[in-house]
Amino acid sequence: MGRETVRNRSRLLATLAVGVLVGGAVAGGGLALADTSAPRTDRQITNMTDEVNEIKAYYGDTVDAQGEHWPSPTSNYAQQVAGIEKDAEQYLRSHAHDGSAAGQKPAIVLDVDDTSLSTYNYELETTFVYNPASNATYIATKTMPAVFGMNSLAQQAEHEGYTVFYITGRPESQRAATAANLAAVGFPTADASHLFLKNTANPPSYLPCGSTCDTIGYKSATRAHIESLGYRIVADFGDQYSDLKGGHAGRTYKIPNPMYYLP
Numbered sequence: 001m002g003r004e005t006v007r008n009r010s011r012l013l014a015t016l017a018v019g020v021l022v023g024g025a026v027a028g029g030g031l032a033l034a035d036t037s038a039p040r041t042d043r044q045i046t047n048m049t050d051e052v053n054e055i056k057a058y059y060g061d062t063v064d065a066q067g068e069h070w071p072s073p074t075s076n077y078a079q080q081v082a083g084i085e086k087d088a089e090q091y092l093r094s095h096a097h098d099g100s101a102a103g104q105k106p107a108i109v110l111d112v113d114d115t116s117l118s119t120y121n122y123e124l125e126t127t128f129v130y131n132p133a134s135n136a137t138y139i140a141t142k143t144m145p146a147v148f149g150m151n152s153l154a155q156q157a158e159h160e161g162y163t164v165f166y167i168t169g170r171p172e173s174q175r176a177a178t179a180a181n182l183a184a185v186g187f188p189t190a191d192a193s194h195l196f197l198k199n200t201a202n203p204p205s206y207l208p209c210g211s212t213c214d215t216i217g218y219k220s221a222t223r224a225h226i227e228s229l230g231y232r233i234v235a236d237f238g239d240q241y242s243d244l245k246g247g248h249a250g251r252t253y254k255i256p257n258p259m260y261y262l263p
Contacts, residue, residue, distance in 0.1 A: 052128070055258055059120055069124040070145065078148045080256050085149045088235060088253050089156060095234050095250070096160045104232035108157050109223060109249065110150070110187075111238040112168035114257045117144040117181060123259045130260070139170070139177050143184050147255065150237070151186040163231060164188040165196070167222050167243075169215060169262075172199040196222050215262060220246025 039045050060072025071077055096106055110116050122138050154164050164187070170178055175197055182190040198218060200211040206225040209217045219242070223233055227248055236249035239257035 099232040107163040107231040109236045111243045114239040146185040167196045215242040223248035
């Protein structure tokens with residue numbers, strides 16, 4: 001999903017939020033609601049070094065001559081993504097003409113970060129701790145690679161008559177860099193009509209929550225807006241469940257991402 005500048009995403013809090021706590025509910029931001037929800041011993045907590053090593057093994061961590069980290073195309077991560085894409089390609093092929101009798105144009109929606117473009121190297125550089133300034137610099141100065149196969153899936157969908165839209169939590173200030181990166185790694189057009197970013201200073205009128213939208217509200221309302229333009233969203237792709245909730249899409253596809261969690 002998009003990389004909202006307001007999110008708190010240290011790896012520790014993400015881990016607490018999605019799996020380390022046992023036997024209790026979790027408050028927003030990863031804090032236990034009660035002492036009984038907290039781990040009682042260190043053995044109930046995944047060691048941070050071990051966790052990072054597991055993530056690197058899953059992605060098939062490869063380091064280039066400049067010291068930058070890249071996922072391997074033969075990794076378990078790549079294989080898992082390929083299986084999801086295979087199912088999606090078959091589904092899109094068989095549903096390209098649904099709704100045509102009603103004049104609806106087929107479309108797909110892609111999230112950007114870790115759905116379309118891989119942030120893996122940035123995550124390793126920052127040890128999975130998000131910082132708005134470092135993230136903005138990275139996006140402005142580096143070209144992120146495509147998530148394995150997602151550019152090909154988008155190209156194939158476009159060839160079959162789908163319009164490809166992108167909805168990201170990146171801020172409006174990163175529009176030019178985002179569009180350039182998507183184009184550089186082979187994604188279909190990401191112009192102003194197809195790429196939606198968060199604009200908290202001047203939120204569009206179709207967002208009922210305005211500048212206060214959470215991820216689900218922002219993305220689902222933007223999908224509803226796309227539908228209002230005469231499109232039928234056949235499939236929605238995201239690496240966070242918050243990319244996919246809220247309706248206004250046919251089938252949803254969750255792209256794997258064990259690096260961080262966004263509610």
